[in-house]
Structure formats: structure tokens, C-alpha cells
Amino acid sequence: SRWSEKQSKVLGDIAEEFTLSTSQLEHLTTAFIDQMQAGLAGDQKSTDLAMISTFVSGRPDGHERGSYLALDLGGTNLRVCLITLKGNNDFETNSKAFKVSDHLQEAHISELMDFIAISIKEFITSEHISAKIVEHPSDSDTLELGFTFSFPVTQTAIDAGMLLRWTKGFNCPGAVGNDIVQLLQEALNRNKINVHVAALVNDTVGTLLAHSYKHPNTFIGAIFGTGTNGAYVEDTRGIKSMKNPTTDEMIINIEWGNYDKDKRFLPVTLFDNKLDRESINPGVHVFEKMISGMYLGEITRNILLHLIDHRLLFDGTSSAKLNQHWSFETKYMSQIENDTTATLIPIAQILEQDLGIYLNTQVDREIVKFVCQLVGKRAARLSAMATAAVIRRGLSVEGRLAGHGYPLKLSEGDRAFGSVHESTDSTIDHSLQPIHVGIDGSVFEHYPHFEERMVEGLTELLGSRAKDIVALGIARDGSGVGAALAALIATKNV
Ligand code: ADP
Numbered sequence: 001s002r003w004s005e006k007q008s009k010v011l012g013d014i015a016e017e018f019t020l021s022t023s024q025l026e027h028l029t030t031a032f033i034d035q036m037q038a039g040l041a042g043d044q045k046s047t048d049l050a051m052i053s054t055f056v057s058g059r060p061d062g063h064e065r066g067s068y069l070a071l072d073l074g075g076t077n078l079r080v081c082l083i084t085l086k087g088n089n090d091f092e093t094n095s096k097a098f099k100v101s102d103h104l105q106e107a108h109i110s111e112l113m114d115f116i117a118i119s120i121k122e123f124i125t126s127e128h129i130s131a132k133i134v135e136h137p138s139d140s141d142t143l144e145l146g147f148t149f150s151f152p153v154t155q156t157a158i159d160a161g162m163l164l165r166w167t168k169g170f171n172c173p174g175a176v177g178n179d180i181v182q183l184l185q186e187a188l189n190r191n192k193i194n195v196h197v198a199a200l201v202n203d204t205v206g207t208l209l210a211h212s213y214k215h216p217n218t219f220i221g222a223i224f225g226t227g228t229n230g231a232y233v234e235d236t237r238g239i240k241s242m243k244n245p246t247t248d249e250m251i252i253n254i255e256w257g258n259y260d261k262d263k264r265f266l267p268v269t270l271f272d273n274k275l276d277r278e279s280i281n282p283g284v285h286v287f288e289k290m291i292s293g294m295y296l297g298e299i300t301r302n303i304l305l306h307l308i309d310h311r312l313l314f315d316g317t318s319s320a321k322l323n324q325h326w327s328f329e330t331k332y333m334s335q336i337e338n339d340t341t342a343t344l345i346p347i348a349q350i351l352e353q354d355l356g357i358y359l360n361t362q363v364d365r366e367i368v369k370f371v372c373q374l375v376g377k378r379a380a381r382l383s384a385m386a387t388a389a390v391i392r393r394g395l396s397v398e399g400r401l402a403g404h405g406y407p408l409k410l411s412e413g414d415r416a417f418g419s420v421h422e423s424t425d426s427t428i429d430h431s432l433q434p435i436h437v438g439i440d441g442s443v444f445e446h447y448p449h450f451e452e453r454m455v456e457g458l459t460e461l462l463g464s465r466a467k468d469i470v471a472l473g474i475a476r477d478g479s480g481v482g483a484a485l486a487a488l489i490a491t492k493n494v
Pocket of ligand 1 (some may be wrong): 226443
């Protein structure tokens with residue numbers, strides 16, 4: 001290449017820091033599994049993984065029918081949906097978004113809940129929607145609703161959850177410490193709306209359920225978007241806090257974004273630390289900050305500035321735009337990695353139009369692309385690590401994925417599928433069913449090679465058959481369909 005000796009040296013060192021070897025991934029996986037175990041055992045002192053019980057104790061298989069409401073409150077928009085489950089793994093969504101005003105975000109909680117109740121009423125009384133409900137009734141007399149509420153909640157039942165704290169600009173008095181489901185139900189009753197709040201869910205759980213409707217036995221739901229998190233199906237015997245489990249399985253919300261917040265295992269770099277210090281939540285969600293869409297561009301920006309300051313890029317000149325915090329968006333990385341032309345002119349266009357860097361040589365553009373590849377590849381490999389850890393955890397419980405009937409068994413000490421042998425249980429269908437992972441989020445969906453790099457990491461951690469056994473798939477709209485399915489599970493006990 002035409003890189004100078006100094007460029008090659010500095011970039012080589014950065015590449016080494018960002019490249020995760022198989023043995024590093026292996027080490028991280030083992031630690032992740034230990035942390036999952038500690039969380040399940042209720043030993044919160046020795047883990048960064050909250051491992052929250054969701055009380056969702058069943059999964060749909062796609063034959064379910066009926067109309068269910070779903071509600072999604074996670075930011076400035078409230079989305080009300082009617083989900084029509086048609087059976088045969090097919091569903092239809094109708095939805096309407098209502099803006100949550102600045103005033104409402106800080107109003108008393110009863111005012112916010114009244115607004116939600118009235119929005120629901122407005123939605124269902126629109127002719128189109130009420131006709132659909134009549135056409136596809138559920139078994140229940142009232143209309144059942146699932147609520148995706150993306151704020152920190154501790155759940156005590158599928159339809160009970162106490163708000164721990166507000167985030168994302170919300171600050172409504174009267175809510176913290178109270179049951180969100182009850183607050184909404186009271187508002188519905190006050191406004192004489194015949195809707196029953198059946199379930200409260202996290203978006204990862206919704207993703208898992210939504211994917212399960214299309215791919216029964218989905219084992220993991222994961223988000224790789226603004227942030228990252230995962231949920232999976234655990235054997236209730238593995239959850240120490242469950243005294244007398246009445247079901248075999250329960251979905252656990254891992255909250256994996258917070259993995260290794262004390263940086264004991266993750267090879268964080270100078271560039272990660274800089275980002276962390278300058279973030280709104282320093283010292284937490286360290287894993288998320290190496291993986292998700294909110295942060296990848298900023299890590300890349302930090303590296304580019306370092307190279308500029310060493311006069312190894314853009315002739316040592318930055319721009320006002322590039323000097324700005326968060327100005328380098330993760331979607332630019334996607335566009336840059338997508339540029340496979342010889343002269344990299346599309347990259348020049350991004351540098352000029354979006355970042356105000358007018359003087360860039362082809363070598364500069366090669367370096368920018370190289371840096372994006374390092375950051376993007378590390379993110380995908382860490383995503384594979386978390387996914388592989390959860391699958392290994394599943395296989396280690398009685399040698400099979402909880403409730404999955406998975407006909408494979410790991411022998412003692414084996415880590416990889418390469419040495420998996422079949423169970424002798426003759427009641428099990430031995431045709432190999434893939435382990436489905438439902439994934440939502442722009443990073444997984446749009447970042448070039450993200451899936452391919454994840455599969456590569458999975459293969460290193462699970463063995464050569466990983467790509468036949470683990471099926472990664474896009475699960476869109478977990479907050480809608482998933483919440484509706486949670487309401488169905490809560491009321492039908494599937
Ligand atoms: P959310 O997670 O908030 O529900 P998304 O899944 O769309 O929403 O994720 C948004 C994040 O994805 C943002 O941080 C954004 O930077 C990033 N993003 C958006 N478009 C792309 C893209 N084409 N490639 C990579 N990342 C993207």
C-alpha cells in the first residue's frame with residue numbers, strides 16, 4: 001500500500017487493539033456466562049448483568065389468532081397499535097402515533113395516563129379499527145393490551161411493574177415506586193374505556209415473542225440499534241429467585257448493555273475511554289458503548305482525530321464539523337464500508353458534504369475506511385460473543401435449550417458444537433431444528449457485513465456447524481407484535 005511507514009505503524013497498533021482474537025472472545029464468553037449465572041442466582045454484587053425475570057412464561061408458535069392492542073412508550077412518541085393475529089404465522093398491524101408534548105413529559109403521572117387512555121379511545125373508535133376488532137375477536141370479552149414501556153422497571157408479575165426511575169427526559173411526579181400497569185388501568189377505568197392491561201414488556205422480550213410467532217422456538221431476542229440488549233428463554237429451575245415455579249420456562253431480560261462495567265474483561269481502548277468519560281452515563285453500559293449505533297461513529301471520530309493530530313490523516317487538518325461531539329454518525333460508517341470502488345470517490349463525498357473535509361487524498365480515504373472496518377468488525381464480534389454465551393448457557397442447562405427440546409447434548413468440557421453428540425432420548429425428533437435468534441435494530445439490519453462478521457464470530461465460539469444451527473433473523477416491530485403476543489400469553493396461558 002502507499003501508506004507511509006509512520007501511518008502503517010500507528011494504524012497497525014490501533015488495529016491490534018481493536019482486533020479480537022478467538023481466544024479473547026472465548027475468555028469474554030466464559031466471563032459472560034459466569035455473570036449470567038451470578039445474576040440468575042441473585043448475586044447482584046458480583047455481576048453487571050441484571051438478569052431480570054419478565055414473568056413471560058410461554059412462547060407463541062404462530063397459530064394464535066385474535067385482535068390485541070399494543071402500546072409503545074419509549075420517547076417523544078406514543079404508538080398505539082392494533083395487532084391482528086391471523087394464525088399461520090401471519091399478522092397485520094394498524095397503528096397511530098401520538099406526540100407526547102414537553103408539558104406531558106413532566107406533568108403528573110395521572111395526566112400522562114389520561115392522555116394515553118384518551119389516545120387509545122381515539123384509536124379504537126376510528127371506524128377502520130373497530131371494524132377490524134369485530135372481524136377478528138379474541139377469546140376475551142374485553143380488549144386485551146400489551147404495553148412496551150422502555151424505562152427501568154422491576155417486575156413482580158407479567159402485569160405488574162414498578163418504575164425505578166425516569167430516563168430520556170421524562171420526569172412525571174407520582175410514578176416512581178408505583179405500578180405502571182395499575183396507573184394505566186386506573187386511567188382507562190376513569191375514562192370508561194373497556195380495555196384490560198394484560199402485560200408489561202421490555203422491547204427485547206417483544207422482539208423474541210414477535211420472532212417466535214414466525215419461527216416457533218425462537219430462543220433469543222436481541223436489539224442492535226441505538227443501544228443493545230438481549231432476552232432469552234431460561235429454564236425456571238435455573239432461576240434461584242423463583243421459589244416455586246409453576247412453569248418450565250421464563251424469558252429473562254439480560255440487560256447485557258451493562259456487561260463488564262468495571263472493564264475487567266473487555267479490551268477497552270483509549271478511544272473507548274474518551275467516549276465513556278464524555279457520555280451522559282460514564283462508567284456504565286461499557287459493552288453497549290463498544291457495539292451500538294449511538295456510539296460506533298463517535299469511537300471512529302476519536303480515532304480519526306488522533307490520526308489527524310499525529311499528522312497522519314488529512315494532512316493534519318480537521319474541520320469544525322468533525323471536531324464536534326457525535327458529528328460522525330454510525331450510518332456514515334455503513335456508507336463508507338459500502339464503498340468498494342477503486343478510487344473511493346463516494347467516501348470523498350461523505351467527507352466533503354457531511355463532514356466539511358475538502359482536502360482528502362485516496363490514501364486518506366483508505367485510512368478512513370480501514371478505521372471503520374476495525375470499529376465495525378469489533379462490534380459485530382462482540383455481538384457474536386454475547387449471542388454465543390447465551391446459547392452455550394442454554395445448552396448447559398440439562399444439556400438442552402430450555403423448553404426447546406433441542407436434540408443435542410454437550411458432553412462435559414465441550415464448548416463447541418463441533419463435538420456435540422445426539423441425545424439418545426427416542427421421544428425427541430432428531431431432525432435438527434435451528435436455534436432462532438430474532439434481531440431488531442438498524443445496526444444489524446443496515447451495517448454492511450455485520451451479520452457475516454457475527455456468523456464468523458459464532459463459528460469460532462460454537463464450532464464449524466454454527467451457521468447451520470444458529471439462525472439469525474430480522475424481527476421487526478417487537479414493541480408492537482411482541483407486546484400483543486405478551487398480552488395473549490398473559491390471558492391464555494399458552
Ligand atoms: P432504536 O434502536 O432507537 O429503536 P434503530 O434500530 O433505528 O432505532 O437504531 C438507531 C441507531 O442506528 C442510531 O444510533 C443510528 O446511528 C444507527 N443507524 C441508523 N442508520 C444506520 C445505518 N444505515 N447503519 C448503521 N447504523 C445506523
